[in-house]
Amino acid sequence: MVARAAVPVRVVVLGAGVVGVTAAWFLRESGHDVLVLERQAAAGMETSFANGGQISVSHAEPWANPGAIRKIFKWLGRDDAPLLFRLRADPQQWLWGLQFLLECLPGRSRRNIVQLVRLGLYSRTTLQALRRQTGLQYDQLERGILHLYAARRDFEAAARTAELMRDLGVDRVPKTVDECIAIEPALRTARSGIAGGTYAASDESGDAHVFTQQLAVLCAQRGVRFEYGSTVERIVAEGDRVAGVQVAGKLVRGDVYVVALGSYSPLLLRPIGVRLPIYPAKGYSVTLPVKDPVAAWTVSLSDEAHKLVFSRLGGRLRIAGTAELTGYDTSINEVRCRAILQRTMELFPQAGDASRAEFWAGLRPATPGNIPCIGRTRYANLFLDTGHGTLGWTHACGSGRAIADIVSGRKPEVDFAFS
Numbered sequence: 001m002v003a004r005a006a007v008p009v010r011v012v013v014l015g016a017g018v019v020g021v022t023a024a025w026f027l028r029e030s031g032h033d034v035l036v037l038e039r040q041a042a043a044g045m046e047t048s049f050a051n052g053g054q055i056s057v058s059h060a061e062p063w064a065n066p067g068a069i070r071k072i073f074k075w076l077g078r079d080d081a082p083l084l085f086r087l088r089a090d091p092q093q094w095l096w097g098l099q100f101l102l103e104c105l106p107g108r109s110r111r112n113i114v115q116l117v118r119l120g121l122y123s124r125t126t127l128q129a130l131r132r133q134t135g136l137q138y139d140q141l142e143r144g145i146l147h148l149y150a151a152r153r154d155f156e157a158a159a160r161t162a163e164l165m166r167d168l169g170v171d172r173v174p175k176t177v178d179e180c181i182a183i184e185p186a187l188r189t190a191r192s193g194i195a196g197g198t199y200a201a202s203d204e205s206g207d208a209h210v211f212t213q214q215l216a217v218l219c220a221q222r223g224v225r226f227e228y229g230s231t232v233e234r235i236v237a238e239g240d241r242v243a244g245v246q247v248a249g250k251l252v253r254g255d256v257y258v259v260a261l262g263s264y265s266p267l268l269l270r271p272i273g274v275r276l277p278i279y280p281a282k283g284y285s286v287t288l289p290v291k292d293p294v295a296a297w298t299v300s301l302s303d304e305a306h307k308l309v310f311s312r313l314g315g316r317l318r319i320a321g322t323a324e325l326t327g328y329d330t331s332i333n334e335v336r337c338r339a340i341l342q343r344t345m346e347l348f349p350q351a352g353d354a355s356r357a358e359f360w361a362g363l364r365p366a367t368p369g370n371i372p373c374i375g376r377t378r379y380a381n382l383f384l385d386t387g388h389g390t391l392g393w394t395h396a397c398g399s400g401r402a403i404a405d406i407v408s409g410r411k412p413e414v415d416f417a418f419s
Contacts, residue, residue, distance in 0.1 A: 002029040002401070005408035009033070012245060012254035014232050014268075016043040018212045019392055020260035022400030023385050024224050025130075025215055027258070030404045034224045035254065036216075037247060039231040044212030047262050047392065050285045050360040051208050052320035053311030054300050055127065056145055056394050057120035058172040058200030061161050062112050062370035063323065063390075064103035067154075083307065084324045084336075092266070093325060096279040099368035110164070112369040116391065117168045119372075122414035123398025124204070130397055136214050139313040140206030143299045146175070146183055147198045150305040155196035158304070162198045172200040184299040190347040205300035205311040207318075208393040232261070235382075237272040242382045256407055258383045263328070263363040265373075265386040274377050278387045280328055280363040285320035286340045287313075287360070288352030295350035306343050317352045319344050323364070323390075332361045364389050374399050375406055383407060 008031040013024045016038035028034045040046065063083065072083060103109065130136070149155035155174075162172040180197040181187045187194065220226060233246045235257070244251035259265050263280035290296045296317060301310040308321035319340055324333070337359040345354060366389040367373065373387040385403045388395050402412035 002026060002404070003408070003410060004031040009255035009407070010035070011256045011258060011407060012037065012252060013258045013260055014245065015260035015262065016040070016212075016216065016226060016228070017046060017260065017262060017392070018044060018048040018208050018396045019262070019385055019388060019399060021212050021216050021219065022396040023258055023260055023403050024219050026400045026404035027407060028219060028222050028224050030408045032407070034219075035252070036219075036224060036226045037230045037232055037245070037252065038226065038228050041228050042213065043216035043226070044209045047362045047364060048208045048212050049362060050287060050318070050320070051283070051362070051393055052285065052309035053205045053207060053313055053318050054145055054302075054309050054394065055124055055204040055206065056200075056302075056309075056391070057117065057124050058145055058147070058165060058170050058198070058203050059302065059391070059394070060113050060116040060120060060165060060170070062103065062109065062116065063366075064100050064112070064369055065109045066104055066106050067157065068104050069101070083322070088327055090327060093279060093327070096277065096325075096368060099277055103369035108369065112371055113161070113164065114168060115371055117165060117170055118415055119395050119398050120391070121169055123395045124202070126397040126401050134215075134218055136211060136218075138206045138208075138211040138214065140204060141298065141300070141312060142204050144183075144199060144201040145203035145205070145300045145302060146180060147172075147200075147302040147304055148180065149195050149197060150193055152195045154304060158198050170200060171202050172198050175199050184297055184301065186295055186297045186348055186351065189295075189349060193347070203300070205313075207313045232268060235268055235272050237379060240378070240380055242379050256381045256383065258385055258403060258407070260385045262365040262386060262392075265365065265384070272379070274379070274382070276373050276384070276387060277367050278365045278373065279325060281323040281325055281366040281389065282329065282361055283320060283364050283390070284322055284332070284336050284340060285318060285360045286337055286344065287358040288317045288319075288344070288354065289356055290315050290317060290351065291353045292350045295348060296352065297348065303343065303347070308340060308343060310344070317344075323366070328363065330361055330363060332359050334359070364392070366390070372399060374402060
């Protein structure tokens, strides 16, 4: 049961992706009057639309880790590289890149893992409680996540990371090739390319887009107001407070404002002096209809060598991943999508109907160390719930409940270093 705020206030949430809608839900549960502003015609239509589908507490090792620099140099010049920097005359990109290198240091990487695990465990528990409370169905599966490694060296490094995660409460354990195939029999056709794996039985998968839209309906039934087709043009600050947000030339006012605009958050906040270490990382996904149910996976998988995740969403197969730092360009790079499809066919040649593949690209709001920006700003009534990178679906419910606690004057239950 969510505690009620001592003094309910009018809260304006900016953004109706999975992060913004879950924040709206928990703010309303706390007793606040909530208005959500969203530029699209419905909830969950941008970054939350076709992501990888994993609720992955075990995927807590950030992109910035001690082994990342070696891999980035290996990938330079490859248009199908899992992590691709397209260098631009953009100071924000260069600054972000330098901060990323700093976060690769062993001590900082370990600290980030600890924080991501704490938030992930709390968020998954919060999601499960929300599901019990509401009965939401979104093609979810509770069959765990199996992380696969093609090289022995990478598998051994992952086993060490898994040991740290077990110390933090995550049930991620090393598995032999035979054990991996026993967990997911569809991998039998890929045996020769697997050196080993790690398995987190408590992790889940599900369709973030379906979840977001259904939760938005429940929010509206409980009194949350959604104004779709409303593009926030600027935030108007007066002194140490926000006076309102401008939409179509008019000022929308509230008592409190929560920014959940993903990659676009820094663009609105920078003019009022709030700087966030967020840069858009374009990710891609491919969705296929199931062709042969026996050949298709049901356990959610992570192909660590190619930075891809595989989820089963009812009669659909979702494969997503890679990251391209190229500013705010949302166009689909066919080469990268074809590389994802090719890798899928290599592993599971009969699983999906490649002739009916649907390609998608979206911008993930990445911070250099993967740590989201959640909490207060220099303005007394302006709060952040953004910067979740590749883990927005995983961390949405925990972040939403935490920001509702903060707005309500309560200390969040999760032990996490909020910004």
